[in-house]
Amino acid sequence: MLSAATILVIDDEPSLLEVFRDLLSYRTDVQYKVITANNGQEGYKAAIKELPDLIITDITMPEIDGITLCKLLKEKPETTDIPVVMVTGLDDNDLKIQGLIAGASDFLNKPFLPEEMITRIRNLLKMKEMTDHLKNEAHTLEEKVREKTLQIEASFKELQTANILIKHAYLEAITRLTMAAEYKDDETGTHIRRMGYYAKLLAEFLGFSAIDCDNLFHAAPMHDIGKIGIPDHILLKPAGLTPVEFDIIKRHTIIGAKILSESQSDILRTGEMIALSHHERWDGTGYPRGLKGEAIPVFGRIIFICDVYDALRSKRPYKPAYSHEDSCEKIMKGDSKMQPGYFDPAILDLFSRNHEKFREIFDSALAPGARS
Numbered sequence: 208m209l210s211a212a213t214i215l216v217i218d219d220e221p222s223l224l225e226v227f228r229d230l231l232s233y234r235t236d237v238q239y240k241v242i243t244a245n246n247g248q249e250g251y252k253a254a255i256k257e258l259p260d261l262i263i264t265d266i267t268m269p270e271i272d273g274i275t276l277c278k279l280l281k282e283k284p285e286t287t288d289i290p291v292v293m294v295t296g297l298d299d300n301d302l303k304i305q306g307l308i309a310g311a312s313d314f315l316n317k318p319f320l321p322e323e324m325i326t327r328i329r330n331l332l333k334m335k336e337m338t339d340h341l342k343n344e345a346h347t348l349e350e351k352v353r354e355k356t357l358q359i360e361a362s363f364k365e366l367q368t369a370n371i372l373i374k375h376a377y378l379e380a381i382t383r384l385t386m387a388a389e390y391k392d393d394e395t396g397t398h399i400r401r402m403g404y405y406a407k408l409l410a411e412f413l414g415f416s417a418i419d420c421d422n423l424f425h426a427a428p429m430h431d432i433g434k435i436g437i438p439d440h441i442l443l444k445p446a447g448l449t450p451v452e453f454d455i456i457k458r459h460t461i462i463g464a465k466i467l468s469e470s471q472s473d474i475l476r477t478g479e480m481i482a483l484s485h486h487e488r489w490d491g492t493g494y495p496r497g498l499k500g501e502a503i504p505v506f507g508r509i510i511f512i513c514d515v516y517d518a519l520r521s522k523r524p525y526k527p528a529y530s531h532e533d534s535c536e537k538i539m540k541g542d543s544k545m546q547p548g549y550f551d552p553a554i555l556d557l558f559s560r561n562h563e564k565f566r567e568i569f570d571s572a573l574a575p576g577a578r579s
């Protein structure tokens with residue numbers, strides 16, 4: 208850089224500018240490019256425009272003096288690293304202190320020896336060159352870090368996409384296995400799919416986190432997975448189950464929980480919990496354990512009411528399909544087979560205030576006979 212270095216000289220005395228030009232352009236072993244300015248204002252503009260490697264400035268000048276000029280240049284990021292040399296009289300100690308505070312790198316005392324001036328300038332230019340080099344290095348390093356960060360981000364996104372695909376495949380596999388278990392009385396799988404939507408709706412109203420709601424959404428279809436262990440002649444019997452047969456039917460809760468047990472997956476663990484508890488009733492008359500009130504896991508209480516609503520709306524071997532209104536009335540007011548006391552009162556209240564949403568889910572693309 209030294210041979211091509213640009214030096215800006217600012218002085219309101221034209222004769223002094225000529226002396227500098229002469230010394231720096233012709234009387235050194237390297238030829239610097241010298242640009243000059245007659246006052247502080249012009250000097251400031253030239254510094255911004257040319258971005259010289261070094262600035263030599265007089266201190267006492269009209270309008271903008273050398274110290275103010277130096278301060279202004281140090282405040283601007285693009286000129287802050289340019290060394291500023293101030294030309295002073297021998298005894299101007301106060302000015303020198305002010306100059307140092309303003310950011311001056313060195314001083315030249317008038318009258319100065321050409322050799323001394325050139326040596327000082329050469330040293331400052333070397334320092335500037337090193338500073339520029341370090342700045343470039345830092346910039347290159349910054350670029351490399353940025354590049355690597357972008358690469359890592361891209362890999363992370365790819366990984367996320369792969370994870371999403373794996374999760375989808377995993378969830379689809381679970382849904383299909385659950386459908387296989389329910390195939391005997393829910394050929395299209397629409398009942399188990401609707402269960403996810405009803406259950407998520409209630410869980411959201413109850414203030415569960417998005418992750419919990421999502422887990423319940425995916426786990427809800429597994430509530431009856433244990434039916435796979437119940438003989439067809441009992442499961443599909445149109446009516447009139449004997450007490451023994453009913454006891455066998457009840458076992459689907461325990462079989463389901465067993466199928467889903469000891470899993471590392473939150474979804475399957477939720478599935479296990481609801482398989483076991485979705486026939487428990489708030490008043491303690493449910494099965495398999497006859498749990499009462501809050502002893503029943505809340506997701507089990509949610510699934511219970513969703514399952515009852517959907518079963519009422521659907522045609523089964525032992526019953527017709529009821530309208531939305533009739534189904535709601537049976538749940539909210541009870542009938543010969545059902546009491547409102549079966550349900551968690553808070554969840555029953557949520558159901559009664561949002562039953563239209565249940566109707567929407569039932570009437571959606573997931574309706575019986577619809578292809579999903």
Ligand SMILES: [Fe+2]
Binds near residue numbers: 459485486
């Ligand atoms: Fe069940």
Ligand SMILES: [Fe+2]
Binds near residue numbers: 431514
């Ligand atoms: Fe069900």
